[in-house]
Structures are given as C-alpha cells and as structure tokens.
Amino acid sequence: MSTASISEAVAHANRKTPLAKRLASQWWRHLLGIIAVVFAAFPIVYILSASLASGGTLTGSNKLFSSVDLGNYSQLLSDPVRPYGKWYLNTVIIALVCAVATVFLGALAAYSFSRMRFKGRRGGLLALMLIQMFPQMLTVVAIFLLLTWLGDVYPVLGVGSRTALIMVYLGGALGANTYLMYGFFNTVPASLDEAARVDGAGHARIFFTIILPLVAPILAVVGLLSFIGTFTEYVVASVILGADPNTETLAVGLYQYVSTETSSNWGVFAAGAVLAALPPMILFLWLQKYIVSGLTGGAVK
Template sequence: MTTAKVSPSKQRRARKAFRANGAYHAAGIAICLFFLAPFVITFLASFRHGTEARLPPLPPWPTNGLSIDSYLSLDTFGAGIWQHTINSLLVSLATVVLTVAVSLLAGYGFSRYRFPLKNVLFVLIIATLMIPFQSILTPLFIILAKLGLNNSLLGLTLVYVTLQLPFSVFMMRNAFDAVPKEIEEAARIDGARDLRLLVRVLLPLVLPGIATVAIFAFLNAWNEFLAALILLSSNEKYTLPVLMMAVRAGRLGAVNWGAVQAGVAVMTVPCLIVFLLLQRYYMRGLMAGAVK
C-alpha cells in the first residue's frame, strides 16, 4: 500500500534528507579520520622491522611483514618495560583512588555543610591552581626528603594527589550542588545517615563527577614527566614518561624510532581503556526523574 504510490513531494523530501544526512556523515567521518590518523600510524609503525622503522612513515603500514622487534628493543631500556609500566600503573591508580576519596568528601562538605570561612577556604583551594607547580618543585623535593619519601612511588603519588585536588574538589562540589537537597532530606527521613547516605544515595548521583575526576587524575598522573624525573632517582622506579625520555634520547646519538613508536603505543593504550570504561558515566545525565 505504501510502496504503491509515492508522491513527488515525498520523494523530493527523501532525496533532500539523504543529501543532508550524507554530508553530515561524511564530515563526521573526515573529522574522525583526522583524529585517529596519528594513533593508527603510530600503532602500525610500532610493528615494523628494526631497519624499516627508521625510514619515513610512507606508507604508514609495515611493508616487510609484522614484527615485534620494536617492543623487544623497548624492553632493553631501563629496568624493562613491565617494571616501568607497573610503576606508572601503581602511581596512577593510587592517585585516582586517593583523589576521588578526598575530593568526594571535601566536595560533599563544601556543598552541604555550613561552617565559618567556608568560601574563603574554597577560594584558597581553587587559588592554588594559579601556582605553576614547577615553581614549587624545589620545596616539594625538600619536604619529601624530610619525610623520607624522596625516590619513592608513594611520595610521587602524594604529590600528584596534591596537584590534582583543587580541580577535583571544585568538580565534586559542583556535582553535589547539582543534587537537589530534597533527595538528601528524603533519604534522611528514610533513615539513611552519614556514610550510608553518601554511599547508597548520593554516590550514584555524583558518578558523572567522579568519572570526570578519575579520568583527569589518571591521565595527569600517567602522563606527568617533570615531577617524576626530579623526585625519582633510581632507575627501577622510573615511570613510563621518564623511560620514554631515555628511549627518545637514544644511544650514542642514534634514536631507535621503532622503540619510540612502541613506547607511545604502550603509553596510549591504558588511557584509552580508562576513558572508554568511564565515558558512559561521564556522559550520562543521571538526574533525570529525580525532581520535577
């Protein structure tokens, strides 16, 4: 019935919609390619043979068959790639856990409690964002040395958490501010108090905020170079960015580009995984239906 007769105006509209959709998707695909190209080129290049890796990257894919030479040679730097990856993972994950725990509680406090000098304290915390952390590296180094935490991954984690907290507290306060007070009051009437209130009722509602804080904490800790270089002194404690510096510096003037490509690939994968895991919380509007 519907296929028997299609009016000309309907056809015209269908053609117009097809053209508009086509342009829309073509533009989208072009932008995607533009952003994905560097990753693809790096991944493909990391699987070239040793000699081929030094040549200009055209065509970007391995021409002499796949090989994991680059990864094997990457492993010869420092204390082995596994050791450094584990170092980086330990520092980054500990940074995420501590940052989320502290900023969750601090954000809740700043959002919900009334106490003297609340806004002054909050502004003070935010104001520390204006201090370039490079400028306080020397005092940080001295403090860590006094605490016996220099050249330790724990010390580095604490520095990362400190640097990450102002932004995270700010994020979490906003996240809690967006949760209507009535939900909390309803939960109090229902008998949820303190920690149970926070975990059972509020935590799911501020999950997008937590995801954001976690992603930022992970990425910043994972990619941080300067503090790691200065605060860590023994070879087997280095995190991946420091190792990459050593790889890129090369040996006797010759840079092993294959190893560099492999290192970049190793560093990128965890970031992608973290983002893909958390992005659905990052995007989702969880508050729908709570009030109004």
C-alpha cells in the same frame, strides 16, 4: 502531543525524504565528521606504523605500514638495562592509587562544601579556584627541596620514593577535582538529605548510601582524568623519582630511548607508547557512558 509521537513523526518524515536530498542539505556535517576522524586517527595510525617499522627512525614510517616487523616490541620487552615491565607496573600502581584516592578525598571535600555550612567555607571555595590558576609545574623546585628535607626525616617521603610522587600528585589534583565535583553535588536535591535525617541517618550514611550512587558519573570522570593525567605525566615524575630504573614510570623510562641523538631508537619508543596506551583506552571505553553526563551535569546549577 507526547515526545514519543513527535519522535515517530520526525522519523516517518525522514523515511519519506529521499537520501540524496538529505545528503545535499547536510553534507557539511558529514564532511566535518570525516575531517575530525582523520585528524584524530592519523597520529594513532602513524605511531602504530612506526612501532612496526625496522630501522629505529621515523623516516621509514612516512609510508604507512610499508613493513611489518615485531622486532621493536621484542627489543623493548627483552632489554635487560631498561625494565619496561617494571616501568609499566609502577605506572599502573601509581595511577590507580592516585585515581582512587583523588575520587574518595575529592568526594569527601565536595560533599562538605555542598552540604555543610561552616566558617571559612566561602574562602575555601575561593582558594580552590585560585589554586587551579597555577600549574603544578611551577612548584617543581619547591617540591624537590621539600622532599629532600622530608627524606632526611621520613625516607618514605623523600626523593626517589613512589609514595612521595603519589602525595605530590594528590596535592595537585584535589583542588580542581574537588571544585568539579562540588558543582555536580549541588545538582542532587537537598530534600533527599532531609528525608534521610528524618529516618535517623547521619552524614556518613547519607554520603555513602545516598549521595555516592547518585553522583557516580562525576566520580567516573574524575577517576578517569586523574588516571590519564598521572599515567602520562613526565616532568614531576622525572624530578622526584630520579634515575633509578626500578622506580621509574613509563614516561620517564621511555624517554631514555630518544634522549640522545646518538642512541635514539624511535621504533622502540613507538612500541612502548602503543603498549602504554592500552590501559587508558580500556578505562575510557569502560567509563564512556559516564563521560558526557559527568562533565555537563554540574554546569546547569
């Protein structure tokens, strides 16, 4: 019996089974689904309510949407001392550049480890695995001292430079993302490469015209993870960028609204967080069809 016939038989049996009986046997699935939706949606609803509440504190948001006021958004966008628009632009540029560069450089490295055989290949793969064990936060002091020294020689790579921040992000992300893409590249049959070489194609042509289209799901996943990770990162950005409002990112800039007890304004902070969530959400919805296949495709090799 074909797969289509089996699917039709199962669908026919489900139609004949009473709805109440199906719910009685599968009620726990619906309960778990409802709990998961409530658990995931409550923080979003709460922060949206806080952004629309006046008063500048979170206590007024305990009753969700008890008041609707756009004053927090108006204050956020019109603050002359804290340029939210500049922070937004800086964050989007840094996140996009890191995402594109991570995907491109990681794909090149993954293709090399997957398709080429060279001295040090196994050691390089082992090094990538070991690098993933240590978070980038452990090297913040060393990175700061290194950039302080580099800034004296190359100011564009010194403390306070967005270019330096991008380089640090790339260095911390390439290890994990390269190994993730390496597993996916291994699922592409090597016979495709061999057929292309028979036709006279080199590594560059094989990589750009054959391999990249086939591994689009993992490229989308790596790009999305890189974008979200750099878009919301705070510790490294606060150390490297310093206190210049014109170079700060959203995470560093918004913290100023809640950094002191005397000048905390959680309403404005919530409004900024709501607006900051839009780019990752849009990108996630756009790449949603690639997420599952990209994360699981390299796990079966």
